[in-house]
Amino acid sequence: MRILGIESSCDETGVALVETTGDALPRLLSHALYSQIEMHQAYGGVVPELASRDHIRRVLPLTRQVMAEAGAQLVDIDVVAYTRGPGLAGALLVGSGVACALAASLGKPVLGVHHLEGHLLSPFLSADPPEFPFIALLVSGGHTQLMRVDGVGRYELLGETIDDAAGEAFDKSAKLMGLPYPGGPGLSRLAEQGDPTAYKLPRPLLYSGDFDFSFAGLKTAVLTQTKKIGPAAHTEGAPERADLAASTQAAIVEVLLKKSMAALKSSGLTRLVVAGGVGANRELRRQLNEACAKARVRVHYPELHLCTDNGAMIAMAAAMRLQSGAQVAEARYSFDVKPRWPLHELV
């Protein structure tokens, strides 16, 4: 069975084709991605209306590219999957509308996918795929969650952020240091030249005894620190700026690391899956690898280029939902989108 996946929940248009054979792990045949980041950088963040319009421009050329690279025709598609939520309503409507129209024209069924489930299952596309059950650390621009995952569609929320997401903490702090949107990758590159102990920044809820997170206070502390440092806090090449970046990253990573290890310990599970854009962070990976090796925990990540939003994870999640019987694809082409949609409400 061949499943086309379309992702358009935020500022990346992604399309991919995966193939399933029996119960074997689905195989990625091809995928294509267009990032709108450069367009939004002029505004310092995503402009929803511009995002929707650009998805319209990109989605069909990307679909043609994916089909050509897989050496397949549109008639070879068995199911069309799309991101139904959560995300920007207008942006979601583009992918959903195109997916349902394409499927209707081909007479094939459609399947709406939860964006976070896409992230969560994206490590199954890697060379070292995980096995159920596992603890998942989902860290993206909009979400920070720890989940217990017993199978496809069997997600128990253990804890989540009560305010900003980890990616948001990276992005907002980076902005205070004069780095372009999205600041996570730039901040982590800058941090490599800095001293992570240079500035004392808060580690909110570190010892709260639960699995919740809070990053809003960190952003405020970074703001206070930039004021104390003065212009050097956002001057290229200034050592203070690199030190502040390293200290900020250290605070975020320490909280993510300690809470993940605590969730593993309390569940008794010995597998950790890290997914979402912040999962690309090298320092987070380094510290998690070290701690997991010590605790005899296997840790899995998506391939680096599949950490941030993409179509492959949507096609993959659809394929795994179909294989596991968690969902059936239907030839019903009326659609809605769910801009807010908690993952643990998914069955």
Ligand code: KG4
């Ligand atoms: O998963 P994603 O592409 O989009 C959402 O679903 O939100 O995640 C984007 C987030 C952004 O906040 C971005 O700054 C962050 O992931 N990010 C990183 C890195 N690469 C992306 N944060 C820290 N270090 C990175 N290397």
Ligand code: ZN
């Ligand atoms: Zn995402």
